[in-house]
Amino acid sequence: MKIYRILCLVAALGIAQLAQAKLPFPNDVFGRIEATLDFCAQANPEAAQKYQEGKKQIARDVPEQEVAEARATTEYKDAYESISAQLGEAPRDQAVEACKAAVEDK
DSSP, X not given: OHHHHHHHHHHHHHHHTTTSSSSSSOHHHHHHXXXXXXXXXXXXXXXXXXXXXXXXXXXXXXXXXXXXXXXXXXXXXXXXXXXXXXXXXXXXXXXXXXXXXXXXXX
């Protein structure tokens, strides 16, 4: 259940940072969250729209230019690639289970 722990960690990091600045978390956390949501959208295509809505919600009060600038940073890109690689190594059935559980919890 390594995949489940990774998803929980990413969610916890994102939630813990929600009280900061315009973008509610550091760029690396933003990259991890978006990578996880993108991975889940691919692993569980039936709920892809829910994951995309999640991406919109995490930056809903942030100007699009600030979001674009955050995505262009090295911190974001490194974190996004790192989490994508880790999640890509997970067994597909476990990944789908973890992603489905994340959607059902909402």
